[in-house]
Amino acid sequence: MGNRTPSQTIGPFFHVGLKWEDGEKVQFAGSGDRVVLTGCVYDGAGTAIADALVETWQADPSGKVPGAGAAARAYGYSRAMTASDGRYTIETLMPGACTGPGGEKYAPQLNVTIFARGLLKAVRTRVFLAAADAVKDDPLARAAGPRVNTLFASRDSKAPEVWRWDVRLQGKDETAFIEF
Amino acid sequence: MSARDRMEIDPPYDFPGYKSTALRAPKQPLIRVAPHPLEIAGPSFSRSFAKESEADLTTWGKSAPLGEKIILVGRVLDEDGKPVRNSLLELWQCNSSGRYAHPVDQHNAPLDPNFLGQGKVLTGDDGQYRFVTIKPGAYPWRNHPWAWRPAHIHLSLFGNAYSQRIITQMFFPADPLLPIDPIFNSVPDPAARQRMVCTLDLEQGIEEEALGYRFDIVLRGANATPMGV
Numbered sequence: 195m196g197n198r199t200p201s202q203t204i205g206p207f208f209h210v211g212l213k214w215e216d217g218e219k220v221q222f223a224g225s226g227d228r229v230v231l232t233g234c235v236y237d238g239a240g241t242a243i244a245d246a247l248v249e250t251w252q253a254d255p256s257g258k259v260p261g262a263g264a265a266a267r268a269y270g271y272s273r274a275m276t277a278s279d280g281r282y283t284i285e286t287l288m289p290g291a292c293t294g295p296g297g298e299k300y301a302p303q304l305n306v307t308i309f310a311r312g313l314l315k316a317v318r319t320r321v322f323l324a325a326a327d328a329v330k331d332d333p334l335a336r337a338a339g340p341r342v343n344t345l346f347a348s349r350d351s352k353a354p355e356v357w358r359w360d361v362r363l364q365g366k367d368e369t370a371f372i373e374f
Numbered sequence: 375m376s377a378r379d380r381m382e383i384d385p386p387y388d389f390p391g392y393k394s395t396a397l398r399a400p401k402q403p404l405i406r407v408a409p410h411p412l413e414i415a416g417p418s419f420s421r422s423f424a425k426e427s428e429a430d431l432t433t434w435g436k437s438a439p440l441g442e443k444i445i446l447v448g449r450v451l452d453e454d455g456k457p458v459r460n461s462l463l464e465l466w467q468c469n470s471s472g473r474y475a476h477p478v479d480q481h482n483a484p485l486d487p488n489f490l491g492q493g494k495v496l497t498g499d500d501g502q503y504r505f506v507t508i509k510p511g512a513y514p515w516r517n518h519p520w521a522w523r524p525a526h527i528h529l530s531l532f533g534n535a536y537s538q539r540i541i542t543q544m545f546f547p548a549d550p551l552l553p554i555d556p557i558f559n560s561v562p563d564p565a566a567r568q569r570m571v572c573t574l575d576l577e578q579g580i581e582e583e584a585l586g587y588r589f590d591i592v593l594r595g596a597n598a599t600p601m602g603v
Binding site for chain 2: 199209210298300371
């Protein structure tokens with residue numbers, strides 16, 4: 195129908211209205227394996243972006259869509275604001291693998307939306323919390339070709355709950371962004 | 375609704391008139407994929423996530439904030455005209471003199487101790503919402519010589535599906551700064567631009583107290599997918 199309301203930039207002052215208490219801590223009804231996802235968001239000159247909003251949405255540890263729960267805030271969703279060094283950190287539980295309506299096999303991943311000053315509309319992508327061989331049949335891995343390499347979080351060898359993933363909005367190793 | 379139509383409604387990433395896009399706009403093509411099962415679903419917020427008091431931005435301080443009190447009403451709909459119920463709508467804005475209650479805003483205009491500029495609601499059964507606030511001021515920014523942002527209110531919406539998530543800005547009718555604002559004009563289609571402008575709706579106001587404005591927001595269909603996927 196083409197009557198949608200257009201997107202506009204989040205601007206630099208969103209902290210006024212979008213701060214959630216413990217927004218970077220994902221809530222679930224059940225338990226699972228703890229994951230800390232952290233990294234920095236960079237612009238095309240390699241400068242850290244101190245005014246980005248990073249949101250994630252994910253399956254629960256069993257691979258199901260998190261339902262409405264007793265918690266006031268939605269289960270399975272996080273909101274983090276980057277610090278002056280561009281860093282975001284999200285604490286969550288390992289999402290389960292899940293299957294799409296046509297039998298597609300989705301590897302464990304977080305759906306990611308990033309807003310920032312200078313982005314007139316959000317960028318969206320998915321980050322994999324899995325090794326490359328566990329992702330090769332994932333629909334996005336197939337569609338992205340070699341650019342899938344920008345979508346792997348890397349597991350810290352000393353702290354196995356920590357996964358690191360940087361986002362590059364532009365330039366060399368630009369993160370693969372998606373539309374769906 | 376095809377991906378191409380969506381591109382024409384939303385601004386491009388790279389828009390030279392808005393200088394901050396230069397180093398932040400992705401240059402590689404977006405990868406078109408079928409939606410993940412989670413992207414068709416969406417997070418679910420309980421009604422207690424937004425307190426009733428958070429719909430009134432004028433009662434936060436010890437006394438009323440300075441400025442022109444307004445009542446902002448509207449409905450959140452999808453592209454098929456169906457109401458988007460029980461969805462989170464968050465809002466933020468500067469005060470009546472054009473200053474945000476934010477440490478990065480060093481614009482030489484007074485802060486108002488009685489105005490924080492944040493609100494949130496969950497939409498009702500008809501997709502409706504209602505805020506009480508003050509009309510925000512215009513303010514200068516450093517994008518280009520004599521750059522001033524027209525009065526605007528930032529709106530963040532979740533819809534009922536992750537694919538519907540959007541952040542936009544609402545402007546006021548007949549603002550002389552609209553034609554020179556690169557952010558407003560980054561939307562290529564003039565008709566789509568006008569869908570970011572509220573309309574005066576006197577009867578939604580409060581007689582002898584507040585002006586009423588109406589702003590309906592249309593989100594993409596919850597099941598819309600890019601063409602060819």
